[in-house]
Amino acid sequence: MSKMNMNLYSRGDKTFVMVNMVLIGLFTIAALYPFIYVAALSFSSGFAATAGTVVLTPVDATIAAYERVLTAPEFWHSYMNTMFYTIAGTLMSLLIVIPGAYALSRPQLVGRRFWNLMVAFTMWFHAGMIPFWLNMRDLGLLDSYFGIIIGFAVNAFNIILLRNFFESIPSSFAEAARMDGANEFQILWKVFVPLSKPAIATITLFCIVARWNGFFWAMILLTDDSKIPLQVYLRHTIAELSDDEEFAATLLSAAYSVETVTAAIIVCSIIPVLLVYPWVQKYFNKGILLGGVKE
Amino acid sequence: MNNSVQQPNVALKSIVKRYGDVEVVRGIDLEIADKEFVVLVGPSGCGKSTTLRMIAGLEEISDGELYIEDRKVNLVAPKDRDVAMVFQNYALYPHLNVAGNIAFGLNIRKVPKDEINRLVTEVAEILGLTPYLERRPADLSGGQRQRVAMGRAIVRHPKVFLFDEPLSNLDAKLRTQMRAEIKRLHKRLGVTSVYVTHDQVEAMTLADRIVVMADGRIEQVGTPMELFNNPVNTFVASFMGSPPMNQLDAVVESNAEGSFAMFGGQKIALPELEELQGADGRKVVVGVRPEHVFIEPTEDSSPIKVELDLIETLGSEALLHTHVGDTPFVVKAETHGDIDHLSSIDTIYIPTRRVKVFDGETQMAYGFVKAEG
Numbered sequence: 113m114s115k116m117n118m119n120l121y122s123r124g125d126k127t128f129v130m131v132n133m134v135l136i137g138l139f140t141i142a143a144l145y146p147f148i149y150v151a152a153l154s155f156s157s158g159f160a161a162t163a164g165t166v167v168l169t170p171v172d173a174t175i176a177a178y179e180r181v182l183t184a185p186e187f188w189h190s191y192m193n194t195m196f197y198t199i200a201g202t203l204m205s206l207l208i209v210i211p212g213a214y215a216l217s218r219p220q221l222v223g224r225r226f227w228n229l230m231v232a233f234t235m236w237f238h239a240g241m242i243p244f245w246l247n248m249r250d251l252g253l254l255d256s257y258f259g260i261i262i263g264f265a266v267n268a269f270n271i272i273l274l275r276n277f278f279e280s281i282p283s284s285f286a287e288a289a290r291m292d293g294a295n296e297f298q299i300l301w302k303v304f305v306p307l308s309k310p311a312i313a314t315i316t317l318f319c320i321v322a323r324w325n326g327f328f329w330a331m332i333l334l335t336d337d338s339k340i341p342l343q344v345y346l347r348h349t350i351a352e353l354s355d356d357e358e359f360a361a362t363l364l365s366a367a368y369s370v371e372t373v374t375a376a377i378i379v380c381s382i383i384p385v386l387l388v389y390p391w392v393q394k395y396f397n398k399g400i401l402l403g404g405v406k407e
Numbered sequence: 408m409n410n411s412v413q414q415p416n417v418a419l420k421s422i423v424k425r426y427g428d429v430e431v432v433r434g435i436d437l438e439i440a441d442k443e444f445v446v447l448v449g450p451s452g453c454g455k456s457t458t459l460r461m462i463a464g465l466e467e468i469s470d471g472e473l474y475i476e477d478r479k480v481n482l483v484a485p486k487d488r489d490v491a492m493v494f495q496n497y498a499l500y501p502h503l504n505v506a507g508n509i510a511f512g513l514n515i516r517k518v519p520k521d522e523i524n525r526l527v528t529e530v531a532e533i534l535g536l537t538p539y540l541e542r543r544p545a546d547l548s549g550g551q552r553q554r555v556a557m558g559r560a561i562v563r564h565p566k567v568f569l570f571d572e573p574l575s576n577l578d579a580k581l582r583t584q585m586r587a588e589i590k591r592l593h594k595r596l597g598v599t600s601v602y603v604t605h606d607q608v609e610a611m612t613l614a615d616r617i618v619v620m621a622d623g624r625i626e627q628v629g630t631p632m633e634l635f636n637n638p639v640n641t642f643v644a645s646f647m648g649s650p651p652m653n654q655l656d657a658v659v660e661s662n663a664e665g666s667f668a669m670f671g672g673q674k675i676a677l678p679e680l681e682e683l684q685g686a687d688g689r690k691v692v693v694g695v696r697p698e699h700v701f702i703e704p705t706e707d708s709s710p711i712k713v714e715l716d717l718i719e720t721l722g723s724e725a726l727l728h729t730h731v732g733d734t735p736f737v738v739k740a741e742t743h744g745d746i747d748h749l750s751s752i753d754t755i756y757i758p759t760r761r762v763k764v765f766d767g768e769t770q771m772a773y774g775f776v777k778a779e780g
Binding site for chain 1: 463464465484485486490491492494495496498500501502511512515516559563
């Protein structure tokens with residue numbers, strides 16, 4: 113991009129640009145600082161962390177917190193669990209959301225308005241926590257891998273997002289495929305899904321992030337420690353270290369503290385999401401529909 | 408109307424399309440012969456695209472019967488009708504390259520790989536797409552995309568081609584070029600084709616027979632020249648031909664010399680027509696094509712005083728936009744390389760034998776000869 117020539121802008125425009133730049137700068141700092149702080153904290157000594165002297169860079173740099181985290185087998189176990197919940201859960205979600213959104217986008221669906229309303233309804237009203245828990249219990253889905261995966265597979269917002277995208281695809285694509293002999297499944301998988309990569313990438317990212325960070329319901333529904341995901345393990349660790357009086361007694365001399373261990377786990381848990389994002393992001397700005405039809 | 412043919416390949420019998428209470432196609436009867444190129448033409452909303460989509464199977468037929476090669480196909484799925492369609496917006500799959508687009512239908516039908524390769528190569532050859540087989544639609548020009556869309560249709564060797572305004576997205580020059588290409592392709596493949604357009608020039612140049620539609624009905628069916636020379640009513644008269652036929656409201660007056668159309672103190676001699684016998688005082692519409700008017704006196708012609716508004720130069724010809732009273736009247740005149748001699752024109756000459764007369768009430772042509780065959 114060429115450098116913006118300020119002479120072309122009026123004073124009002126210049127002010128607008130300046131204010132924008134300042135605001136965006138502030139937002140960026142506000143969003144980035146927690147990352148930097150947590151990373152710095154995770155490499156600081158326990159004493160520095162407890163004393164609150166860490167601001168931007170590690171103080172008394174050490175990897176003690178990481179040693180504490182990475183040597184615990186439960187950490188790796190919960191990490192694997194989170195991986196599993198994320199991958200299987202996202203696949204399950206896509207498997208339900210994509211055909212669901214396609215069906216809801218088709219004008220020939222009988223009772224289409226009604227079904228769309230029913231799906232949207234769940235965005236605003238749900239039964240609440242206890243009925244949901246009871247429901248899961250009665251279905252035998254407490255303390256089960258499958259319960260976590262199927263219980264949160266469907267997200268009305270994602271369905272509506274994808275449905276709207278499908279609806280925006282010119283009807284001639286589906287018609288041309290029908291003339292070519294494709295049935296509805298073939299139209300969906302061979303035409304609509306490839307055309308909807310940006311939208312599907314978006315909801316995939318939503319699913320991955322939601323699964324990866326999934327904490328609350330995993331904590332409620334899973335009591336078996338061998339099945340808990342990383343976020344629940346993180347909470348257990350915090351609780352464990354806080355309650356450990358022996359550990360508390362050595363706190364002033366310890367190489368790590370509750371804060372640094374927590375920060376180290378957070379850093380470990382962020383890395384995979386950071387790695388996935390650039391891969392998904394390439395689909396976001398790509399006009400995949402370009403060239404196929406002429407409006 | 409000559410809506411029936413000897414050996415129909417496609418036959419529409421009283422076809423009706425309703426959306427709720429609204430009838431958009433109101434009983435169409437049409438037979439299309441094997442290898443024939445039929446163009447459905449009419450203003451937007453006349454039901455031509457809906458009719459085509461009913462033949463394709465993309466719209467349900469509300470009433471009537473549709474036959475393709477003697478098989479009633481009202482309830483046959485589009486893929487089993489053995490028809491192929493070229494869409495207005497091409498509907499090329501952007502994620503597939505040219506070869507993939509052409510082969511899409513064959514892949515769906517599980518045609519063996521070798522056979523697909525052979526067919527795609529053959530079609531690419533016919534359409535001049537061989538160098539572009541690996542390209543994606545986004546990297547093609549408008550004309551190439553249009554050709555890919557046609558390739559997708561012809562690769563299956565269907566019984567009928569359907570074209571839904573395939574050229575309306577192209578610029579004028581490319582449109583002329585593609586028009587010729589479609590015509591050539593039809594000659595080469597000899598497949599029955601139904602082509603929808605609102606462009607009467609496309610209709611005239613491509614069609615074996617033209618079906619003029621308005622308001623969900625067929626107004627007239629005939630060869631391009633039949634429609635041009637012998638329009639059944641004022642609608643067809645004004646729709647076919649460019650610029651359209653001039654129409655003047657007049658009243659019939661007869662004397663010993665014959666019948667005349669009187670308007671605004673002027674008169675045009677009318678040809679001898681059965682309907683004009685004893686028609687004194689009847690309201691008629693006089694139709695004259697711009698290219699049939701002379702700017703110099705000739706035998707058997709009526710001089711008409713006009714006021715010249717402007718001259719549009721087309722090169723070898725010019726369009727003189729004039730008016731007679733309040734009615735606009737366009738004259739096409741030869742320039743002979745110069746328009747100076749046209750700028751002072753105040754009288755035009757209308758040859759009697761070229762005058763068309765329509766009933767003032769029903770708008771139907773007098774002396775209409777039903778074409779045979």
